[in-house]
Amino acid sequence: MPHVLLIEDDSAQRRLRALLLESHGYRVTAAASPGEALGLLSPPAVPPDAVLMDLRLPSAEDGRRLIREISARHPQLPVVVLSGSPAALERCDEAGMVRAVLRKPVRTEALLRALSRLAALLIPWLLWMPAAAQQRTFPFSLDRAAEVVAELELASPSSDWAAPGREAAVAAVTVDGHTEQHVFVFGEKDSRRYRVFLGPLAPGAHILAVSRDGRHSAEGSNLVIGEARIRALEPGSPEDELVRLAPVLFSRKDAEGRFSDVPLLVYATRGRDATGAWIEYTAVFSNEDGGTSTRDLMARWGRTTDIEYVYRVWPGTGGAPRRTLIQTREHQDVPYDGPYFGLHPLLEPVTDNNMVEPAARPGGSLRFQLAPVLAEAGAGSRERMMDAEPFTYEIACKELEREGKIRPASSWFDGEKIADPRRYFVAEFHTETENAAVQFLYRLRGEAIWRGSALGIAKNFIERDGWVRTAVELPEGRTPADIGEIAFECLSRRDLERQPVPKNGRCRIAHTGRAFSFDARCRPVPARGLPQPPAEGWQLRVGEMVSFRSE
Numbered sequence: 001m002p003h004v005l006l007i008e009d010d011s012a013q014r015r016l017r018a019l020l021l022e023s024h025g026y027r028v029t030a031a032a033s034p035g036e037a038l039g040l041l042s043p044p045a046v047p048p049d050a051v052l053m054d055l056r057l058p059s060a061e062d063g064r065r066l067i068r069e070i071s072a073r074h075p076q077l078p079v080v081v082l083s084g085s086p087a088a089l090e091r092c093d094e095a096g097m098v099r100a101v102l103r104k105p106v107r108t109e110a111l112l113r114a115l116s117r118l119a120a121l122l123i124p125w126l127l128w129m130p131a132a133a134q135q136r137t138f139p140f141s142l143d144r145a146a147e148v149v150a151e152l153e154l155a156s157p158s159s160d161w162a163a164p165g166r167e168a169a170v171a172a173v174t175v176d177g178h179t180e181q182h183v184f185v186f187g188e189k190d191s192r193r194y195r196v197f198l199g200p201l202a203p204g205a206h207i208l209a210v211s212r213d214g215r216h217s218a219e220g221s222n223l224v225i226g227e228a229r230i231r232a233l234e235p236g237s238p239e240d241e242l243v244r245l246a247p248v249l250f251s252r253k254d255a256e257g258r259f260s261d262v263p264l265l266v267y268a269t270r271g272r273d274a275t276g277a278w279i280e281y282t283a284v285f286s287n288e289d290g291g292t293s294t295r296d297l298m299a300r301w302g303r304t305t306d307i308e309y310v311y312r313v314w315p316g317t318g319g320a321p322r323r324t325l326i327q328t329r330e331h332q333d334v335p336y337d338g339p340y341f342g343l344h345p346l347l348e349p350v351t352d353n354n355m356v357e358p359a360a361r362p363g364g365s366l367r368f369q370l371a372p373v374l375a376e377a378g379a380g381s382r383e384r385m386m387d388a389e390p391f392t393y394e395i396a397c398k399e400l401e402r403e404g405k406i407r408p409a410s411s412w413f414d415g416e417k418i419a420d421p422r423r424y425f426v427a428e429f430h431t432e433t434e435n436a437a438v439q440f441l442y443r444l445r446g447e448a449i450w451r452g453s454a455l456g457i458a459k460n461f462i463e464r465d466g467w468v469r470t471a472v473e474l475p476e477g478r479t480p481a482d483i484g485e486i487a488f489e490c491l492s493r494r495d496l497e498r499q500p501v502p503k504n505g506r507c508r509i510a511h512t513g514r515a516f517s518f519d520a521r522c523r524p525v526p527a528r529g530l531p532q533p534p535a536e537g538w539q540l541r542v543g544e545m546v547s548f549r550s551e
Contacts, residue, residue: 002025002049002190003028003052004021004026004030004049004050005029005031005051005052005053006028006029006052006320007051007057008031008054009056010054011427016152016224018030018155018224019155020224021115023223024112025046026115034063034065037051037254041074046356047074047077049078050077050115051070051078051080052080052082052115052399053066053079053081054081054083055082055083055085056084058116063243066094066223067079067096068097068159070092071094078099079099080098080101080102080114080115080238083101083102083103083104086103089267096419099114099118100114102114108222123502124292129494132334134212134224135212135225136211137208138211138228140206141204142203142232143203143204143232144232144235145200145202145203146200146232146235147197147198147199147200147231147235148197148198148201148230149195149196150173150196150198150230151195151230152183152194152225152226153196153227153256154171154185155223156222156224158221158433159209159220160404161219161259161398161399162398162399162401162402164402166219167216167221167259168185168186168259169217169222170182170366171183172217173208175206176206177200177209179199179305179341180367181196181248182366182368185221186391187221195370195371196370196371197243198256199228199341199344199369199371200342211223211225216365218518220363224374224428238361242317244343244344245279245282245319246370246372247311247344248341248345248347249263249348249349249368250348250359250363250365251365251368252348252350252364253363255289255364258497259399260287260399260549261306261354263284264305264391264506265283265389266372266373266390267282267373267385267428268280268281268369268373280384281312281313282385283313284309285306286303286306286395287305287396287400287403288305288306289353290351291351292353294400294405296420298418298421299455300460301468301470302469303383303426303469303471303473304405304418304421305392305396306354307382307383309327310347310356311324311325311347311356312324312333321343326345326347326358327355327359328350328355331355338357338359339429339482346359346360349364357460367487378467380514381428381467387524389489390523393518393523394521396421396522397522405418406418406421407419407506410476419473420446423474423476424472424473425527426441426479426514426517426529427469427471427486427512428513428530429511429530430466430468430509431433431465431466432465432508432509432537433507433508435493435502435504436490436491436493436505437461437462437490437507438491438509439453439454439488440486441487442485443483443484444478444482444483445550447484450474451472452472452489453471457509458491461491465503474517479517480528485550486530486531487547487548488509488545488546489544490505490542490544491541492505492542507542508538508539509538510538512532512533513531514526514531531548
């Protein structure tokens with residue numbers, strides 16, 4: 001097995017490249033610094049077959065110094081250099097001491113090809129190993145029957161959710177060859193742990209298998225399979241109850257094959273009503289194809305993902321469901337009357353806005369068993385669960401790009417399209433209304449114009465109560481730092497209702513929460529905090545607005 005010394009000071013990139021090389025048959029020793037690398041190249045250690053190194057360790061001069069040291073100690077040792085600026089090595093003596101310089105980001109195929117060209121590593125079958133053959137198995141055993149969760153370290157370096165043909169790899173996961181479930185593996189900067197539940201398993205020996213599903217993976221998307229952490233949950237524990245009752249979701253039939261509207265995460269909230277304690281499960285989908293337009297989603301919710309409660313259960317004696325509800329067509333709540341996998345209900349989205357029905361004979365062929373995370377009730381808007389998993393924003397942004405839902409930078413309004421999401425400022429606040437609705441506004445320094453979250457469209461006023469979010473678009477080239485004043489406006493809800501309501505009304509802004517914009521990857525970046533209202537909140541009548549200058 002060819003041995004590669006990998007030198008990279010970024011821990012995430014180091015782990016990802018190690019996984020990539022290991023999945024293609026290389027043995028990898030990793031070093032985080034030039035000093036550590038030189039220690040691994042010193043006697044009595046046996047030199048590797050090749051060195052793969054970043055140039056900036058942390059500076060380009062550090063990388064060049066390391067190249068000189070390696071060349072002096074092992075003149076015949078092949079060195080491959082990765083650099084975002086290959087020019088930093090050109091016209092330098094060190095350029096003649098390396099076999100190849102690859103520009104970052106580097107495609108998997110190019111990296112493997114460069115390594116295989118080295119005489120000591122010429123093993124062509126590694127290059128031509130079919131992607132469908134990528135598979136790992138993980139034997140494990142249970143002392144007793146239990147619900148089991150697996151944390152899978154997966155990556156797909158060649159994927160890009162915005163690029164047709166390279167959207168994502170799909171991993172197929174089975175236990176003992178049964179009950180195949182699927183995981184979308186996205187092309188992020190680093191590997192990530194994907195948490196799935198395996199369902200109720202009997203005591204004894206089992207085998208977890210993970211492989212690339214060639215039927216559903218994008219053609220240009222590879223799969224890197226790292227380690228798997230398999231945990232049996234303690235019967236009767238809060239986590240066991242949370243996972244044991246979690247829903248199985250199938251793919252929506254009309255979205256399958258389009259890499260659209262996929263479930264990204266599932267979270268659970270706990271509550272209590274007159275009939276007892278309940279657990280509610282909510283899914284975050286990468287997009288919403290119907291119900292609310294992209295433009296209106298940004299105005300009313302501050303994001304373009306679809307966040308839908310899919311299942312609520314009241315556990316009974318012994319943990320079995322005592323009462324259930326699902327959210328189905330037209331946002332109706334109805335009891336669940338379908339099949340179970342253990343105590344997991346089988347659900348299938350059946351509308352463009354991901355309302356569900358029992359999946360007795362699912363139309364979709366992809367099965368998702370996402371292990372839920374617990375959300376703290378009342379801690380802020382439900383979008384905070386996305387904040388904890390910022391990849392959700394990145395995927396949503398790329399899906400908009402691929403589906404043509406982003407309008408040109410030069411236009412301010414184009415039907416249901418939105419501007420590049422990186423031009424938005426998101427504000428979170430807690431509101432209480434009476435026959436009224438709220439709009440968030442801002443004014444740039446040096447300008448007299450106010451711009452509002454609703455874009456002048458009445459149905460985009462926020463009329464719901466509690467923690468809410470909205471997003472306001474910034475002109476091209478401007479940032480949140482350019483905002484000189486913000487405001488909250490109270491508006492009549494008279495023309496938004498089918499039944500007449502009083503023209504007068506009131507709004508109370510009780511609290512403000514998070515405020516952020518987006519970085520180049522479309523991930524949240526905290527912005528200057530919003531002012532906090534007094535204990536009684538900001539009290540507004542319809543037609544009134546309260547404003548604050550930015551510090």
